[in-house]
Each structure stands twice: as C-alpha cells, then as structure tokens.
Amino acid sequence: MKIVVINGTEKKGITYKLKEIFLEKFKSDASIIEYYLPKDCPSFCLGCTQCFLKDENLCKDREYIKKIESSLREADLLIFTSPAYVFHATGAMKAMLDHFGYRWMPHRPMPEMFGKRAVIITQCLGSGGKSAAKDIKHSLSWWGVSYIKTCSFKLFSDIHWDKLAPKKKKQMTYKLTKLSNKMYKINYNKKAHTSFITKMKFYIVRLLQKSLGKQDPEYTDYKYWKSNGWIDKTRPWKNK
C-alpha cells in the first residue's frame, strides 16, 4: 500500500514523534512518501485565480503542487499532521491547502479522493489542537474524502518529548497505536464508503455546474464535470 504524509512542520518535535508512532506498524510493508512544510511548498497562494479560471498548470508554484498532488492521488492513506499554532493548523499547512482550493468540490475535485481514507494528527500545549485538525478536515472533506479519522492531543506539560511525563507518553502512544492498528487492518483494495453528506455536497454542486454550463459551456469547471461524466450518470464514488 501507499501512504503519503503531509507534515505541517519541519521540526522533529512532538508532532513528528506522534506521527512516527502511528507509522511504525506500516513501515515494513508500505511505501511511504513524506512532505515537510514549508520546505515542500514554500510559497503562498497569491490569489491570481488562474487555477480556478483557466488551468492549474499556470500556478507559479505548480512544480511543488504537482508533486504533492500526484502523491495524494496515488496514495491509499493520506496522513496530515500539525501542531496548533494560535489555535489553528500551522501557516505552512494552510498555505499548502490554499493551493488546493481548485480541488474543492465546487471546482474540480479529483475523482480518486472520494474513495480515500485519511488520518489527521494534531497536538497542542493547552488548547487549539482540535481546531487545527478541523482546519485540515475542512479541506479534505471538500476534496471529497469521507473517511477521516482525527487524533488530537493536549500536552498540558512540557513541550519536549523527552521531558514529558511517562504517563502522558503512554496515553498518547496507546491512542495512536489503537488507531494505527485499525487503519492497518483495512483492505485498501476496496474504496472507502462515500458518506451521505459528501454525496449531498456533490449533488448541490452538480446543480450549480449544470446552471453554469447553460450560461457558458466553455466554463472551465463545467467542462471538467462534463468530461468526468458527472453532469450525466457517472459518479466518482462508483467503480467505472
């Protein structure tokens, strides 16, 4: 199986350690590609809107986004990690997610996303870990991913792994190992179930695309929906 990890920080701190605990079980038989932010997506979206209106290949950061996108497309399991920075995911994570705005359902979602599974790991000193996870989940769900597990921790103590109380380390390791075991047992040859909410979002956007297509059949997003067959009978969660 293939795993892609998007690390919201380059620091080999606690977030890194937690991610390593989660991955341990997969290491012997999975192919794992990791991206570290901001190194692997170092620039901000400048809002030129070329990706939305014309073509994603016109993005000034395409070389970075293309690599990440193809890893996301190929992976069976997507893992996102972030410490909480001022109650949210890191700015580096947000900057990367902004570049994928054109992959939100109202634009041009990747059909593969509808069958994927994802895990989000966040942690914080006192508060903000859950909202950091929510930031990431928001994008993933609008990309079409229905199966998203989140694991969020509050340290309430030191911020260095080696100085954490053994009980705290044990608690976090237990929770992550439990989730890792659950994710390990999945048969990744079978697509994840697409939820009712994801389907509803799809059908609402489909109505919007139909109406946009009537006004302008050359509209970029409409042409994408049409070419995927989504304006007709094809659905991204069904096997062709």
Ligand SMILES: Cc1cc2nc3c(=O)[nH]c(=O)nc-3n(C[C@H](O)[C@H](O)[C@H](O)COP(=O)(O)O)c2cc1C
């Ligand atoms: C810029 C910045 C903002 C932070 N904001 C929060 C916050 O809102 N809530 C919180 O509990 N901890 C906050 N922290 C603390 C980190 O979430 C915490 O130290 C975390 O363990 C760091 O993870 P790391 O070792 O993977 O870098 C912040 C740290 C930084 C550097």
